[in-house]
Amino acid sequence: MIDALGPVRLALIVVFGLCGLFFTFVSMTGVLRLPDVYSRAHTASQADTLGAGFTLAAVALAAGWDGAGFKTVLLLFFIFVTNPTAAHAIARAAFEEGIVPWTEGDERR
Amino acid sequence: MADDGSPGSTGGSVVVPIESTPTLRATVTHLAESAAAGEFSAIHFVVFATWRDGDPETADREASVDRLLERVSTWAEADLADVDDVDVGDVEVVTTVVGGDEYLFGADDYVRELVAYADDNGIEHVVLDPEYTPVGNTTLLQSLEFALSRTDLVVREAPVARPTRRERLRKEATGIRFAAMFGLSLAFYLALGDPLYPFDVVTGVASAAVVAITLSRVSFDADPSPTRTPMRLLRGAVYVPALLLEILKSNLVVARVILDPRLPIEPSLNRVRVIVGSGLPVTTLANSITLTPGTLTVRARDGNLYVHSLIPWARDGLFDGSLERWTRFVFYGREAARLPTPRERDDVGIFQGPDATEEYPGARADGGSEREGAPVADGSAADADGSAADTDATGDDSDGADTTAGGDGEVTTE
Numbered sequence: 001m002i003d004a005l006g007p008v009r010l011a012l013i014v015v016f017g018l019c020g021l022f023f024t025f026v027s028m029t030g031v032l033r034l035p036d037v038y039s040r041a042h043t044a045s046q047a048d049t050l051g052a053g054f055t056l057a058a059v060a061l062a063a064g065w066d067g068a069g070f071k072t073v074l075l076l077f078f079i080f081v082t083n084p085t086a087a088h089a090i091a092r093a094a095f096e097e098g099i100v101p102w103t104e105g106d107e108r109r
Numbered sequence: 110m111a112d113d114g115s116p117g118s119t120g121g122s123v124v125v126p127i128e129s130t131p132t133l134r135a136t137v138t139h140l141a142e143s144a145a146a147g148e149f150s151a152i153h154f155v156v157f158a159t160w161r162d163g164d165p166e167t168a169d170r171e172a173s174v175d176r177l178l179e180r181v182s183t184w185a186e187a188d189l190a191d192v193d194d195v196d197v198g199d200v201e202v203v204t205t206v207v208g209g210d211e212y213l214f215g216a217d218d219y220v221r222e223l224v225a226y227a228d229d230n231g232i233e234h235v236v237l238d239p240e241y242t243p244v245g246n247t248t249l250l251q252s253l254e255f256a257l258s259r260t261d262l263v264v265r266e267a268p269v270a271r272p273t274r275r276e277r278l279r280k281e282a283t284g285i286r287f288a289a290m291f292g293l294s295l296a297f298y299l300a301l302g303d304p305l306y307p308f309d310v311v312t313g314v315a316s317a318a319v320v321a322i323t324l325s326r327v328s329f330d331a332d333p334s335p336t337r338t339p340m341r342l343l344r345g346a347v348y349v350p351a352l353l354l355e356i357l358k359s360n361l362v363v364a365r366v367i368l369d370p371r372l373p374i375e376p377s378l379n380r381v382r383v384i385v386g387s388g389l390p391v392t393t394l395a396n397s398i399t400l401t402p403g404t405l406t407v408r409a410r411d412g413n414l415y416v417h418s419l420i421p422w423a424r425d426g427l428f429d430g431s432l433e434r435w436t437r438f439v440f441y442g443r444e445a446a447r448l449p450t451p452r453e454r455d456d457v458g459i460f461q462g463p464d465a466t467e468e469y470p471g472a473r474a475d476g477g478s479e480r481e482g483a484p485v486a487d488g489s490a491a492d493a494d495g496s497a498a499d500t501d502a503t504g505d506d507s508d509g510a511d512t513t514a515g516g517d518g519e520v521t522t523e
Binding site for chain 2: 022033036039042045046070080085101103104
């Protein structure tokens with residue numbers, strides 16, 4: 001399968017895949033390091049937007065412009081619609097519960 | 110309680126929130142008859158503004174509301190004149206628009222405006238048109254009746270004949286909303302399946318019909334317009350790459366902050382008052398803000414978005430309002446995009462951190478709690494008591510879900 005792709009396309013697939021990996025890694029680091037629910041929600045959505053974004057772009061390139069590639073693009077679209085909605089739901093629930101966002105000098109939560 | 114009735118009256122005043130419904134005409138007649146029977150001395154018809162003054166298209170919406178109010182006023186006067194044994198001059202008919210200075214997101218917001226109006230005018234009674242549904246998609250909202258039952262106002266529903274459920278469904282389900290929902294669902298189904306394979310076409314038509322019947326009322330709060338919708342989609346297609354670029358940029362900045370061993374974050378909760386129009390535009394903007402790393406929409410309340418920012422850089426970007434400008438461009442075109450930034454309009458506030466400009470808002474500063482200190486109404490009529498108990502019982506178990514549904518989840522269709 002790899003032989004049939006051509007060098008430029010293959011390179012793009014690899015680059016996109018690595019970018020996806022990188023942003024997923026950043027996102028994971030952020031979830032571990034950041035101090036409270038709000039700031040973690042920021043970085044958790046990073047994994048969805050660019051982490052999944054680049055990975056799915058790589059998948060779409062690998063699959064080509066037939067059914068699978070098209071469906072991957074649709075998938076990307078739905079992730080971009082649902083991801084902020086979910087992040088907002090989490091943040092809003094935290095706010096309604098009266099959780100005050102972390103500021104400099106507070107303890108980690 | 111009787112001492113704060115309107116001056117010189119025997120029966121007190123009544124406030125009636127209205128919109129254009131099939132039962133509005135009958136409700137007006139009912140009110141005229143009640144007033145003629147001496148129950149009320151003044152009838153206030155109010156319309157809640159679904160826009161905020163200064164929004165794009167404000168003039169159009171104001172004009173249509175003015176027409177509605179004018180019509181209602183004419184009806185009321187005609188009905189009063191029809192009743193022989195009353196002097197028309199005895200009953201005052203007032204029409205007005207309230208809420209034009211902020212977006213109203215849920216039943217609590219509407220009730221707060223209504224209570225404020227009633228207090229200002231010494232009104233104790235509310236009569237509801239049975240078909241009155243603020244925002245148009247009641248299934249997602251906490252019921253107005255339930256929110257009203259927690260106030261001092263005496264509430265009742267106008268006893269007028271409602272169209273049957275079946276008629277209503279048919280009426281709502283036909284027309285352009287149904288067609289749009291059906292077309293969209295079918296196109297999506299066939300995009301996933303094979304448009305040339307008869308089995309897929311048949312099942313697609315069936316599925317799209319089910320979706321359109323059940324969801325066309327929920328998904329649209331206005332008819333899609335054949336001229337405006339394609340333009341919006343076209344401008345949306347321009348917006349998507351711009352948004353992606355913005356996301357990429359912020360992602361890199363935030364990634365550097367997170368990977369920095371010192372973790373130089375400076376989070377704060379902020380307020381930004383946006384001018385984009387309620388419903389889909391404000392949802393789009395809030396989602397775009399959340400999609401951009403570094404900023405996270407926490408709450409939409411009173412026309413403000415509460416946005417959490419991770420670093421001052423992201424906060425500055427938010428206050429410069431480029432996403433707000435883009436949203437206005439997508440929904441209203443180039444003209445509307447040219448407005449001052451939130452910072453220039455002074456529509457911003459910082460709640461936390463060294464640069465704080467405003468006090469941190471409590472989580473439950475809205476709706477019910479501000480009425481808690483007020484004395485409980487003693488004079489609620491027997492029938493109002495009964496219905497309040499009913500709504501209480503049904504309202505309780507869904508309370509948690511309702512408060513979240515009131516905000517931004519109302520419009521789901523692209």
